[in-house]
């Protein structure tokens with residue numbers, strides 16, 4: 001049924017309606033962390049170009065459930081590009097062909113008849129939990145190692161009592177937009193977490209409130225990412241190119257600068 005301009009209903013004009021897309025999906029299925037995985041092929045039909053990628057997976061899962069099959073496990077929460085929970089490799093690219101989150105990727109980025117490969121993040125510090133869902137708690141442990149500030153309790157300070165230069169607050173804000181999705185790690189041939197760690201070090205280290213822990217923060221967060229098994233940065237730049245929030249490589253320069261300064265000042269990681 002279509003709705004005319006005057007609000008009256010008229011019969012469907014099928015000839016003017018766009019048909020949805022028919023797609024072949026090749027999806028990584030893996031029952032658990034130690035199970036052997038494999039790519040499994042599914043067909044989905046009549047997919048609206050306006051659907052998000054996750055809604056397209058919902059359509060597949062509804063059909064699998066109705067057929068009594070196991071639905072494909074994948075992570076998601078906000079579906080608004082905010083929480084960082086979603087993220088899969090789509091045709092070998094972290095979050096797919098657009099620089100956005102998987103939940104904000106729309107099916108109009110694909111063509112009718114396409115075959116789409118969908119895999120979990122590939123990095124040993126992100127072990128597969130099931131299918132497309134991976135365990136990203138390594139990021140939480142990096143944050144725990146130094147991603148905090150000390151805040152004196154008491155009455156709220158006077159607004160504007162701590163002036164911050166605009167260029168610093170802008171750069172800190174840009175770094176703070178990192179949502180911890182892990183695309184940078186998945187895209188990097190070294191599985192390096194430098195962009196993520198650098199975003200956290202930058203957003204706290206540029207603000208006056210972040211100064212007391214500045215040296216300890218950087219040495220401890222870098223030591224933790226090494227303990228988690230992330231690789232080293234060799235300035236390839238795939239991380240930034242895949243980052244849905246456009247975190248720049250400049251943050252990595254800032255991290256390296258801070259790290260050298262902290263080590264020269266005698267800061268050493270906690271064992």
Ligand code: SF4
Pocket residue numbers: 177178179180181182183184185195196199239242243244245246247
């Ligand atoms: S730096 Fe970008 S890609 Fe990496 S975790 Fe943060 S938002 Fe995701």
Ligand code: FES
Pocket residue numbers: 075076077078079080081082083084085086087101102103104179
């Ligand atoms: S589901 Fe929250 S960023 Fe995609």
